[in-house]
Amino acid sequence: MDTYSLLREIADSWVLLALFAFFIGACLWAFRPGSRAVHRDTASIPFRHDDRPAAAGEEAER
Structure with missing residues (x-):
């Protein structure tokens, strides 16, 4: 039996x-x-800091 057939089995x-x-x-x-x-x-990670809107310059810094 060749190697390919053995590995396939x-x-x-x-x-x-x-x-x-x-x-x-x-x-x-x-x-x-x-x-x-x-x-x-884990599912709530995107909403953790959702208590206040981001400031105008704060979004550009990220």
Whole structure:
């Protein structure tokens, strides 16, 4: 058996299984019960300093 066929068989089975397990793990990590506060905090980043409008020169400095 040549190297290409061997690597193709490994990629078709074990690597596919490993990537699927990684995907499921990432989904479980993102939707874990304790992450709601982190997601809410991250989502509110653009609105943190929204209590007053920016001054005319303040926007150009950024």
